[in-house]
Amino acid sequence: MKDKLTEHSINLFEKKGFKETSIQDIVDSIGVTKGTFYYYFSSKEELLMDIHLGYINYLIEQQRKILDDNRSCKEKLFDIVYMLISNIKIQGSAAKIFFREMKNLNEERLALIVPKRDEFRLNVEKLLNDGIENGEFRADLNSHIVTFGILGASNWSYHWFNPNGVSTDREVAEIFVEMILEGIQAN
Amino acid sequence: MKDKLTEHSINLFEKKGFKETSIQDIVDSIGVTKGTFYYYFSSKEELLMDIHLGYINYLIEQQRKILDDNRSCKEKLFDIVYMLISNIKIQGSAAKIFFREMKNLNEERLALIVPKRDEFRLNVEKLLNDGIENGEFRADLNSHIVTFGILGASNWSYHWFNPNGVSTDREVAEIFVEMILEGIQAN
DNA sequence: CAATTCATACCAACTGGATAGTATGCAATA
DNA sequence: TATTGCATACTATCCAGTTGGTATGAATTG
Numbered sequence: 001m002k003d004k005l006t007e008h009s010i011n012l013f014e015k016k017g018f019k020e021t022s023i024q025d026i027v028d029s030i031g032v033t034k035g036t037f038y039y040y041f042s043s044k045e046e047l048l049m050d051i052h053l054g055y056i057n058y059l060i061e062q063q064r065k066i067l068d069d070n071r072s073c074k075e076k077l078f079d080i081v082y083m084l085i086s087n088i089k090i091q092g093s094a095a096k097i098f099f100r101e102m103k104n105l106n107e108e109r110l111a112l113i114v115p116k117r118d119e120f121r122l123n124v125e126k127l128l129n130d131g132i133e134n135g136e137f138r139a140d141l142n143s144h145i146v147t148f149g150i151l152g153a154s155n156w157s158y159h160w161f162n163p164n165g166v167s168t169d170r171e172v173a174e175i176f177v178e179m180i181l182e183g184i185q186a187n
Numbered sequence: 188m189k190d191k192l193t194e195h196s197i198n199l200f201e202k203k204g205f206k207e208t209s210i211q212d213i214v215d216s217i218g219v220t221k222g223t224f225y226y227y228f229s230s231k232e233e234l235l236m237d238i239h240l241g242y243i244n245y246l247i248e249q250q251r252k253i254l255d256d257n258r259s260c261k262e263k264l265f266d267i268v269y270m271l272i273s274n275i276k277i278q279g280s281a282a283k284i285f286f287r288e289m290k291n292l293n294e295e296r297l298a299l300i301v302p303k304r305d306e307f308r309l310n311v312e313k314l315l316n317d318g319i320e321n322g323e324f325r326a327d328l329n330s331h332i333v334t335f336g337i338l339g340a341s342n343w344s345y346h347w348f349n350p351n352g353v354s355t356d357r358e359v360a361e362i363f364v365e366m367i368l369e370g371i372q373a374n
Numbered sequence: 375c376a377a378t379t380c381a382t383a384c385c386a387a388c389t390g391g392a393t394a395g396t397a398t399g400c401a402a403t404a
Numbered sequence: 405t406a407t408t409g410c411a412t413a414c415t416a417t418c419c420a421g422t423t424g425g426t427a428t429g430a431a432t433t434g
Contacts, residue, residue: 149362179367181370209393
């Protein structure tokens with residue numbers, strides 16, 4: 001029941017927003033009552049925190065698997081971009097909530113989320129630095145800013161990417177990584 | 188007074204969110220009363236619409252100026268990316284509201300905003316196609332998806348770019364456009 | 375084995391506070 | 405004196421969270 005509440009909440013929060021979705025809306029969508037909700041969650045914000053943690057923890061876990069692999073930096077970069085885009089199929093609604101509704105968490109809770117978000121980004125930055133050191137990437141790279149660029153392109157896809165559309169997640173990832181690695185300039 | 192109300196609303200909406208900011212909060216921040224607000228706006232949503240229109244119309248106008256110039260596609264691409272990032276100084280709060288609070292507009296109003304957002308994107312896509320035709324950009328480019336990548340990297344910057352930080356808007360734009368044009372791969 | 379206790383999982387009704395929007399009033403100004 | 409630019413007071417509604425339950429089944433005990 002707790003999972004059911006969370007799943008339905010994610011759908012409703014995505015469509016209508018956190019503040020715009022009442023507990024009543026959530027429990028009505030399942031056919032239970034508010035008592036049930038407060039049996040599983042102590043507050044609406046705790047539910048939101050669960051959603052945030054579910055999203056970011058999954059991403060970090062997947063990233064760790066990729067980084068622990070014994071592959072080139074280029075390949076790892078592709079894997080991370082691909083993972084972010086393919087994750088839209090799995091967690092697209094949660095992604096929207098994560099970036100849109102973060103302001104509804106109090107400072108304490110934010111202090112648990114923000115470092116995880118930063119960790120994910122800094123891992124990419126480190127990957128770039130490793131690639132610069134081993135000669136895979138250009139030596140004159142500003143890895144800090146470039147990381148924001150790569151993650152921006154990838155993360156932004158939750159705004160437009162349709163997992164059931166004509167382009168697959170893999171195609172998009174390939175196009176993105178080719179742009180990032182080789183550029184769009186004609187030779 | 189109308190501009191003052193709008194400006195203060197933008198600041199409050201950015202910090203607390205649209206639904207979380209009451210009309211009372213807005214008028215209190217200026218020291219007037221709700222009567223004043225409803226003298227200038229017929230509803231809270233109309234104010235939000237004004238903010239959305241102000242943001243997107245400004246972007247389209249700036250983009251038009253860039254595209255009408257007689258410069259290369261590469262230069263125009265740089266100008267657009269630079270414009271988007273430097274715009275954070277001017278309209279950063281409105282940008283956050285634009286992408287975060289769009290769901291608070293009704294269908295009629297959304298139907299006026301979404302085409303403008305699409306227009307901006309399609310203009311970039313056309314710029315890429317022009318560049319492909321005239322040989323500035325690679326012929327095998329998927330301009331549709333690459334456009335999403337470029338705009339993603341640029342737009343995402345409102346999440347992290349600090350106009351008063353160490354990197355200037357111009358530096359970020361230069362790093363982004365170099366990544367987009369030349370790629371990060373070592374030769 | 376039968377009675378009792380107890381935790382689990384839910385339900386229904388209510389409260390207190392907040393909030394968008396309205397109706398009306400009033401002073402300055404043009 | 406009519407309009408502009410506000411202020412005041414009010415209404416109707418909504419909603420998070422609380423309180424006090426009930427049904428069920430499993431474990432405990434006499």
